[in-house]
Amino acid sequence: xxxxxxxxxxxxxxxxxxxxxxxxxxxxxxxxxxxxxxxxxxxxxxxxxxxxxxxxxxxxxxxxxxxxxxxxxxxxxxxxxxxxxxxxxxxxxxxxxxxxxxxxxxxxxxxxxxxxxxxxxxxxxxxxxxxxxxxxxxxxxxxxxxxxxxxxxxxxxxxxxxxxxxxxxxxxxxxxxxxxxxxxxxxxxxxxxxxxxxxxxxxxxxxxxxxxxxxxxxxxxxxxxxxxxxxxxxxxxxxxxxxxxxxxxxxxxxxxxxxxxxxxxxxxxxxxxxxxxxxxxxxxxxxxxxxxxxxxxxxxxxxxxxxxxxxxxxxxxxxxxxxxxxxxxxxxxxxxxxxxxxxxxxxxxxxxxxxxxxxxxxxxxxxxxxxxxxxxxxxxxxxxxxxxxxxxxxxxxxxxxxxxxxxxxxxxxxxxxxxxxxxxxxxxxxxxxxxxxxxxxxxxxxxxxxxxxxxxxxxxxxxxxxxxxxxxxxxxxxxxxxxxxxxxxxxxxxxxxxxxxxxxxxxxxxxxxxxxxxxxxxxxxxxxxxxxxxxxxxxxxxxxxxxxxxxxxxxxxxxxxxxxxx
Amino acid sequence: xxxxxxxxxxxxxxxxxxxxxxxxxxxxxxxxxxxxxxxxxxxxxxxxxxxxxxxxxxxxxxxxxxxxxxxxxxxxxxxxxxxxxxxxxxx
Numbered sequence: 166x167x168x169x170x171x172x173x174x175x176x177x178x179x180x181x182x183x184x185x186x187x188x189x190x191x192x193x194x195x196x197x198x199x200x201x202x203x204x205x206x207x208x209x210x211x212x213x214x215x216x217x218x219x220x221x222x223x224x225x226x227x228x229x230x231x232x233x234x235x236x237x238x239x240x241x242x243x244x245x246x247x248x249x250x251x252x253x254x255x256x257x258x259x260x261x262x263x264x265x266x267x268x269x270x271x272x273x274x275x276x277x278x279x280x281x282x283x284x285x286x287x288x289x290x291x292x293x294x295x296x297x298x299x300x301x302x303x304x305x306x307x308x309x310x311x312x313x314x315x316x317x318x319x320x321x322x323x324x325x326x327x328x329x330x331x332x333x334x335x336x337x338x339x340x341x342x343x344x345x346x347x348x349x350x351x352x353x354x355x356x357x358x359x360x361x362x363x364x365x366x367x368x369x370x371x372x373x374x375x376x377x378x379x380x381x382x383x384x385x386x387x388x389x390x391x392x393x394x395x396x397x398x399x400x401x402x403x404x405x406x407x408x409x410x411x412x413x414x415x416x417x418x419x420x421x422x423x424x425x426x427x428x429x430x431x432x433x434x435x436x437x438x439x440x441x442x443x444x445x446x447x448x449x450x451x452x453x454x455x456x457x458x459x460x461x462x463x464x465x466x467x468x469x470x471x472x473x474x475x476x477x478x479x480x481x482x483x484x485x486x487x488x489x490x491x492x493x494x495x496x497x498x499x500x501x502x503x504x505x506x507x508x509x510x511x512x513x514x515x516x517x518x519x520x521x522x523x524x525x526x527x528x529x530x531x532x533x534x535x536x537x538x539x540x541x542x543x544x545x546x547x548x549x550x551x552x553x554x555x556x557x558x559x560x561x562x563x564x565x566x567x568x569x570x571x572x573x574x575x576x577x578x579x580x581x582x583x584x585x586x587x588x589x590x591x592x593x594x595x596x597x598x599x600x601x602x603x604x605x606x607x608x609x610x611x612x613x614x615x616x617x618x619x620x621x622x623x624x625x626x627x628x629x630x631x632x633x634x635x636x637x638x639x640x641x642x643x644x645x646x647x648x649x650x651x652x653x654x655x656x657x658x659x660x661x662x663x664x665x666x667x668x669x670x671x672x673x674x675x676x677x678x679x680x681x682x683x684x685x686x687x688x689x690x691x692x693x694x695x696x697x698x699x700x701x702x703x704x705x706x707x708x709x710x711x712x713x714x715x716x717x718x719x720x721x722x723x724x725x726x727x728x729x730x731x
Numbered sequence: 732x733x734x735x736x737x738x739x740x741x742x743x744x745x746x747x748x749x750x751x752x753x754x755x756x757x758x759x760x761x762x763x764x765x766x767x768x769x770x771x772x773x774x775x776x777x778x779x780x781x782x783x784x785x786x787x788x789x790x791x792x793x794x795x796x797x798x799x800x801x802x803x804x805x806x807x808x809x810x811x812x813x814x815x816x817x818x819x820x821x822x
């Protein structure tokens with residue numbers, strides 16, 4: 166079959182399916198959508214590393230498809246994430262969301278297999294445009310405006326990437342996407358573009374703004390692709406960039422404070438997402454083989470357990486219509502499966518031994534320790550305790566236990582349960598058999614997470630964090646879940662910006678009005694004077710009688726006569 | 732919700748009984764004590780000198796969470812606004 170050639174780019178089947186899906190019935194649609202990621206992953210397994218598709222376009226050489234060990238790992242991951250997300254969203258009748266999800270997953274695959282910066286830019290923008298519908302499909306006023314902000318910021322990041330790529334081309338004469346570094350201005354621009362999509366501190370707010378406003382199923386797709394494409398791009402273009410160690414450490418720490426006081430449980434998870442990406446960015450910054458392996462394996466485990474957590478919260482939102490911690494509680498009574506899956510996700514993100522987070526996070530921690538970055542290591546340790554606190558305990562505790570909110574929803578539709586079950590299986594499987602993941606990591610580096618030192622240290626950290634939570638909760642010190650908005654960087658463009666514009670508008674319009682008044686006043690005075698002198702009764706417009714003229718002539722003559730004699 | 736479902740839902744669940752909650756809290760406490768004591772038994776390979784302090788990870792985890800929550804509580808005073816804080820502008 167011609168379609169099965171090894172140089173068939175991985176995004177093509179997804180885009181073809183997206184074109185087909187609107188025109189076929191529900192059953193055929195389910196079959197096509199489930200088949201695409203499975204066939205795509207099998208196809209990828211048969212493609213040798215080093216395969217590249219080269220084209221000559223408009224005078225420059227493009228490489229729209231390139232497979233190596235790094236991009237292959239992301240390729241497998243995105244196929245797996247797309248499959249789980251599709252299973253979770255099969256019950257939807259909104260074809261728009263299916264098309265959007267397929268295009269979005271295809272865009273992510275296109276981006277990680279892009280061999281040149283121009284292709285990367287194209288898929289960068291495809292990611293932005295295809296995914297925004299997953300936010301808008303919620304149909305609320307908030308989702309509409311959050312989606313618009315998301316789109317503007319994402320497209321802007323693409324524009325920065327394009328500008329950086331063009332400068333890079335002028336400097337080096339090549340567009341191929343390899344190591345870039347921050348030594349040049351072009352590199353700095355490209356890093357900024359990646360940083361926006363990666364949710365660097367101060368550039369992060371689009372994520373916590375938009376993702377929680379998306380549909381219950383849409384958030385699952387959103388969490389899997391955009392930011393991970395950005396991490397991939399960092400691993401490819403900026404490994405060993407020291408600045409990233411500190412950026413990552415800040416990313417790992419600051420969101421956990423927001424997560425503790427946030428009420429919307431899906432927004433709590435977006436804050437913890439930034440915290441987890443922080444570990445990945447630290448790994449890129451350290452840049453050793455252990456650190457980079459740690460980063461990409463953490464991407465792998467993170468995508469699955471974060472999707473699992475967001476699916477469990479999506480299921481709660483789908484069944485109850487509520488997502489605030491203050492309005493939920495006691496759901497374990499009627500949603501035992503969802504509760505169990507959520508706890509598996511919580512244990513994984515908290516890096517409990519035998520769950521997936523443990524086998525990846527510990528690599529980044531070890532890399533920080535071995536690199537002698539003591540402060541950064543302590544920050545990551547603090548963040549590890551914090552993430553257990555807010556994602557590991559807070560999410561399941563306030564949604565499924567704590568006080569009884571009185572709701573008795575049943576379990577979500579079967580496809581949602583199967584989607585969660587699949588993700589939970591992957592989390593546990595990778596926790597037990599880390600070598601399966603380690604075998605496909607881009608670098609050869611012997612690493613054993615399960616030794617007494619690691620396991621004991623991690624268990625002590627986690628159990629005493631749990632003890633702290635229990636003590637704070639029982640003693641009433643723990644802050645209650647409250648209906649509230651916590652202001653973050655977005656305040657600058659959602660409040661300060663509009664206020665500033667309003668202020669400038671008011672000031673300019675007041676000045677404008679005064680200026681007009683002054684000019685008008687002057688004008689009126691001129692008109693008045695003209696009127697007075699030249700108007701119908703003005704002195705200059707009077708008709709002079711002939712007699713007075715003769716009199717004046719006589720006066721003049723008399724005056725001349727007098728002057729003559731003088 | 733039918734009457735049948737209502738009666739079924741009114742049955743007592745696992746954590747409706749305070750005894751079970753107390754059991755969980757006590758089990759957690761016992762686990763914590765055992766884990767710290769294991770520091771005496773298991774020799775850990777340390778890279779950073781801080782790690783060799785007795786119960787370092789346990790102590791750090793506890794303090795980290797308490798500091799996190801206390802600071803976050805203070806942050807609320809500065810950052811918390813009403814739920815519809817941004818809404819009027821959105822409309």
